[in-house]
Amino acid sequence: MNTLQQAQFWQKLGIATIPIRYKDKRPELKSWQEFQKRLPTNTELTKWFSGPFHNIGVVVGWQNLVVIDFDSDTEYARWQLWIARRPVYRWIRQTLQIKTARGAHVYVTTAQPAWNAKLPGIDIKAVGGYVLAPPSVHPSGVEYTVLAGNLPVRIEALSDVLPAELLAAHTQLPETKKVVSPVMLTLAAADDPWERANQLFEPDCDLIEHIKQRYRIEDFFTRLVPKNDRWTMTNCPFHDDKSPSMWVDTERQICGCFVGCTPQPYDVIDLYARLHNLSVQDAIKVMARLL
Ligand SMILES: [Zn+2]
The missing domain is CATH 3.90.580.10 (Zinc finger, CHC2-type domain)
Known part of the structure; x- marks a missing residue:
């Protein structure tokens, strides 16, 4: 699929895409944030993505889309070993997984909207951002390609696919929410939450x-x-x-x-x-x- 076809694919799923500069991560639009609130029109998609030299950004949060960003092949490989032993593996192995410049993106949708989180080596992108998607080309020249799956699989919550205690310890609640969780965890270094x-x-x-x-x-x-x-x-x-x-x-x-x-x-x-x-x-x- 070319970039325009990819954009139309996401549009059909009810998920917004935005044009990103070629071999770059920066948006071509000054005010891309409006596409966190409204889907682009077909005319906009055609205008943005016709012609070969565009990257494409998929806006997270639409349809509760979450992208789990493994920052290295090592982190992704560890997760693959871990998830293969969990009951959810039957479904999750079919979810869309993308090769990035250094690691991988795993796409899922959740039953309720999720928050961003930064686990060690793993960035949870759930709200307020976008990820580069195929057929984008990273500034380093690496092309984003599909590793597995074709659609984001729906799960109940992120703890279906990542260790619950890691999530509890690293969720980044927005400043403005004024919520304190009385049970924030501090994990002992010797304790391996993956195990x-x-x-x-x-x-x-x-x-x-x-x-x-x-x-x-x-x-x-x-x-x-x-x-x-x-x-x-x-x-x-x-x-x-x-x-x-x-x-x-x-x-x-x-x-x-x-x-x-x-x-x-x-x-x-x-x-x-x-x-x-x-x-x-x-x-x-x-x-x-x-x-
Ligand atoms: Zn409310």
């Missing part, structure tokens, strides 16, 4: 109750505006919230967003999971380790 992620256990109901008693939902928010004994309001961490739209029910220990960011009320485990790109099952495992 530990394979030591699975099944949480039981007692454990879940124990977690819920240990963590108070109001402790996750720094700016709570009390309405009465039981209800408080706060800024929603999941959208650009100018006026507080998140209600917190301290008696029932649940919260929710009036604008609709939370498909159902969140308890403390749902909230921790969403804040750190974890599935609910993986959030329980991480929180249980901190009891």
Whole structure:
């Protein structure tokens, strides 16, 4: 496929692309950011990508698209060994994987919008950016090519495909969100979270109750505006919230967003999971380790 056909392919998936200077990583457009909010028109795509000398950028966040950027072949190879032992491998081996100049990109979409994170050797690109995609040419002359798959596979959360404790420790919550997580982890150097992620256990109901008693939902928010004994309001961490739209029910220990960011009320485990790109099952495992 040429660059225009690639752009049309992404457009059909509901994912925006932008023109990037040839053999460069910089956009050709001054205000490419508007394509985080609207898809380009077919006329724009034709105008941008006709002719041979353009790179193409795929804007992350559309359809909850996340690109996992392994910064070296070594990191990517380690991940491949790790993921091959996980149940999700049956699907994930079919997901779109791209050879980059020094490592690889793995494309997935998640059930809920994810945050950016910087794990050692791995950059999670989930919001506010773009990645170069085939048939772009890196400044070094290396062409981006497909290693495997053709479409991003949908997963529940990033902890399906990366160690939950690494994600919990390295999620980069936006400054403006004003959310503090009382259970931020510091990993001991001797502990290998890639190894530990394979030591699975099944949480039981007692454990879940124990977690819920240990963590108070109001402790996750720094700016709570009390309405009465039981209800408080706060800024929603999941959208650009100018006026507080998140209600917190301290008696029932649940919260929710009036604008609709939370498909159902969140308890403390749902909230921790969403804040750190974890599935609910993986959030329980991480929180249980901190009891
Ligand atoms: Zn919200």
